[in-house]
Amino acid sequence: MSIVRSLYLIGLIAAFSCALGCSKQDPNRGQVTGLVEVDGQPAAEGAIAFTPIDGNSAASGGEIVNGRYTVAANIGPSKVAIRVPKTVGERKLYDTPDSPVRPIQEESLPSQYNDETTLTFDVKPGENEQNFSLKTK
Amino acid sequence: MNTPRIPLRRRAAFTLVELLVVIAIIGVLVALLLPAVQAAREAARRSQCVNNLKQWGLAMQMYHDAQGQLPAGATPDPRQTYVMRIWPYIEQAALGQRNDLKLHFYNPPVTIHNTMNGLGGQRLPMYNCPSDFGVDQTTGTYQRCRGNYMINWGNVTYGGTGATLLDRVQTGFAPFSNIDCKRETPRLVKFSSITDGLSNTLLMSEYLKAQNPDDVDWRGDIHNDEGVFRFNTIDSPNSSVADVIPNGWFEKNGDPQMPATAGAFERQKNAARSRHSGGVNALRCDASVAFYSDDVTPNAWKALGTMDGGEVESSN
Numbered sequence: 001m002s003i004v005r006s007l008y009l010i011g012l013i014a015a016f017s018c019a020l021g022c023s024k025q026d027p028n029r030g031q032v033t034g035l036v037e038v039d040g041q042p043a044a045e046g047a048i049a050f051t052p053i054d055g056n057s058a059a060s061g062g063e064i065v066n067g068r069y070t071v072a073a074n075i076g077p078s079k080v081a082i083r084v085p086k087t088v089g090e091r092k093l094y095d096t097p098d099s100p101v102r103p104i105q106e107e108s109l110p111s112q113y114n115d116e117t118t119l120t121f122d123v124k125p126g127e128n129e130q131n132f133s134l135k136t137k
Numbered sequence: 138m139n140t141p142r143i144p145l146r147r148r149a150a151f152t153l154v155e156l157l158v159v160i161a162i163i164g165v166l167v168a169l170l171l172p173a174v175q176a177a178r179e180a181a182r183r184s185q186c187v188n189n190l191k192q193w194g195l196a197m198q199m200y201h202d203a204q205g206q207l208p209a210g211a212t213p214d215p216r217q218t219y220v221m222r223i224w225p226y227i228e229q230a231a232l233g234q235r236n237d238l239k240l241h242f243y244n245p246p247v248t249i250h251n252t253m254n255g256l257g258g259q260r261l262p263m264y265n266c267p268s269d270f271g272v273d274q275t276t277g278t279y280q281r282c283r284g285n286y287m288i289n290w291g292n293v294t295y296g297g298t299g300a301t302l303l304d305r306v307q308t309g310f311a312p313f314s315n316i317d318c319k320r321e322t323p324r325l326v327k328f329s330s331i332t333d334g335l336s337n338t339l340l341m342s343e344y345l346k347a348q349n350p351d352d353v354d355w356r357g358d359i360h361n362d363e364g365v366f367r368f369n370t371i372d373s374p375n376s377s378v379a380d381v382i383p384n385g386w387f388e389k390n391g392d393p394q395m396p397a398t399a400g401a402f403e404r405q406k407n408a409a410r411s412r413h414s415g416g417v418n419a420l421r422c423d424a425s426v427a428f429y430s431d432d433v434t435p436n437a438w439k440a441l442g443t444m445d446g447g448e449v450e451s452s453n
Contacts, residue, residue, distance in 0.1 A: 047379035047398040055436040061378030061396060071377075085384060085399035093352060094278045102353065105384035105399035115294075115404060 028057070029072045032121070032128040038084050038108065039136055042067025046084035050123060053077045073123045080119040082132060084108050108136055182267040183413050186285075186343070187426045189263045193286055193341055194424030196226040201328060209323035210288050210313035211362035216241040218366050219288055219313070220359050221256075227263065232256050242360045243279055250278050257281040257360040264359070268412035271346025271357055283346040283357030286420075287409070288313040289339040290367035291442040294381070296320075296403030309333070309446030312340055312422060313367060318403070320362070328422065331444040335423035338444045342368050342409040342419040342429075348390050355386040356395070356407075365407055370442025372408035374417040375431045380407035 032050065036043045046064035050073035062071035064084065086108035092099040112118050113134055121130050151159075200208055200223060208222035217238060225233035235246050236256055242248060249255040253275060260273070264284035273282045291311025296318070312331065316322040331338050344365065346357030358364025365382060372378045377396060384399030394410060409429075411417040416430040422444070429438070440448035 045398075047396065049378040051378075052435075055439075056434050058373040058432065058435055059376060059378050061376065063379070063396065081378075083379065083381065083398045083400060096278070103384070107400045107404070 026072070027125065028074055029060075030075050030123045030125050030128050031070065032073050032123060032130055033068070033070045034129050035067050035131045036064050036069060036082060036084070037067060037131070037133045040133075043082075043084040046082065048083075049081045050074070050078040050121065051081065053079060053120075075123045075125050077120060077122045079117050080121050080132070081114040081117045082109060082119070082134065083114050084134075109134060110136070179268065179413070183418070183428075186266040186268060186411075186413070186418050187428075189266065190286060190341060190343075190418055190420040190426045191424065192227060192263045193223075194420045194426065196223050197340060197422075198424050199226040206325045206327045207312055209325060210290070210315075210367060211320070212323060213320040213362055215239055216243065216362045217247075218242070218360055218362050218364075220284070220366070221247065224256075227261070229259075229261065232259060242362070247360055248279055248281055251280065253280045253282075255281065265346075266343055266411065266418075269343075269345055270412075271348050272350050273346075274352055274358070275350045277352045279352045281358065281360050284359035284366075285343050285346060285357065285411075286341050287344045287359070287366060287368040288341050289442060290314060290369050292369065292371050292439050293318065294369070294371075294403065295367060295405040296401070309443030311370070311442050312338060312444050326444065331422055333440075333444055333446060333448065336421050336425060337441065338422045339370070339441045340420045340422045340424075342374075343411040343417045344368050344407065345392075345395050345410045345412070347387065348392070349388055353386075354388045354390075356382070356397075365405075367407075368409045369406045370409075370439050371406050373431060373433060373435050373438055374409045374419075374429055375411065376408040378408065381405055382407065 036046065036048065043064050044066065047061060048064055048069045048071060049059055049061040050071055051059035052074050054076065057074040060071050060073040062069045085105040087103045088106050089104045090101045091104050092101055197207060208219040211218045221236050221238065224236060237246065242257065245255060247255050247257040258280055260282050264282055266285040269285050271283060274280050289311045290313055293314055310324065312326045314324045316324050328335060344357060347354030355361060355364035359366045375394065379396040379398040381400035381404050382397050383402050383405065387397050389397065409417045409419065416428050418426055419429050420426050440446055
């Protein structure tokens with residue numbers, strides 16, 4: 001039946017145009033991927049941020065999982081801030097004997113890698129790859 | 138012999154194709170209408186949120202009229218925040234009278250253990266942005282309401298004496314901060330010292346509440362001087378850069394709009410965040426409310442965060 005077939009066709013066209021629209025990429029951003037190592041080991045978890053030095057376009061951040069990160073960052077020279085927490089102990093939620101216990105995490109990296117970072121990277125359009133090998137001391 | 142044909146009376150009915158076409162047309166119409174309805178609902182929620190911020194703004198103005206200065210953002214001894222000080226000015230005189238500004242928030246009367254009966258457990262509509270689906274702390278020993286509206290802590294991280302003047306492209310402080318970053322000495326600000334102009338300085342904005350009813354995630358714990366009761370202008374609104382929150386005080390919830398990482402107590406920072414698409418509502422010191430886009434120029438956003446930075450940057 002031609003009506004059913006034309007409906008089917010309309011559906012196909014709609015799905016196709018949606019897929020086209022969604023795949024459009026922001027020309028002002030480049031994708032940065034890479035590996036973050038702390039003292040030679042991939043960082044289990046953490047956060048990375050690229051902050052354009054000019055202060056006119058927004059900073060972009062991403063999560064570090066098993067050492068890998070992917071960030072869609074604004075292009076241009078950027079400061080890079082990396083935070084990698086480490087577990088240093090446990091704490092009780094409440095001051096009662098039956099209180100549940102939670103791990104305490106602290107920043108493992110010195111501030112030269114995050115709050116007063118000296119790391120920089122020039123984000124180019126398209127795909128970028130940058131690995132970071134950091135030391136806790 | 139041919140028997141005379143008895144004409145079959147055709148029953149009036151729709152064919153399958155006709156029905157399918159009608160259903161398809163209705164489907165297309167609903168599909169067209171649904172986003173519009175959702176957008177209208179979100180617009181209504183956003184204007185409710187603007188209204189809430191406006192109420193906070195008027196309350197802060199009245200507090201300033203009565204006391205000659207803005208309330209302290211937070212005090213460590215006794216541990217309290219601006220929320221308790223604002224109660225008498227948001228028509229919650231009963232809460233204000235029953236509160237004791239000399240007692241810690243985590244004990245009665247603000248927190249009555251294992252119940253929501255404390256003053257901090259009283260749900261006030263103006264605490265909450267209707268677009269956010271975070272929850273109150275309703276389990277465990279310490280039960281309290283969370284809130285979405287945070288005071289402006291500017292470009293300085295929160296915490297102890299080690300707090301740094303992070304990314305200081307602007308000099309100057311926010312209307313809420315601590316002198317020398319010491320929590321013992323909150324800066325008490327008069328409108329006369331907001332030299333950038335009341336309409337060029339943010340007073341409050343939005344943040345997203347934790348989604349865990351336990352006392353393990355302090356995002357939105359506005360009664361708690363160590364909870365996340367303030368926002369920074371260090372990062373742009375709804376930034377993908379992770380907030381820095383001491384561990385044990387937040388739990389990763391996998392929500393891409395709430396990125397966070399564990400950090401040192403004196404390095405805490407958090408961007409303004411909301412569920413409104415594309416930006417956040419923010420209250421300025423003159424009690425006007427504006428919607429700031431995620432794409433606001435970072436330097437202009439930092440300039441809005443300070444009250445005496447002397448910047449000339451426009452936020453548009």
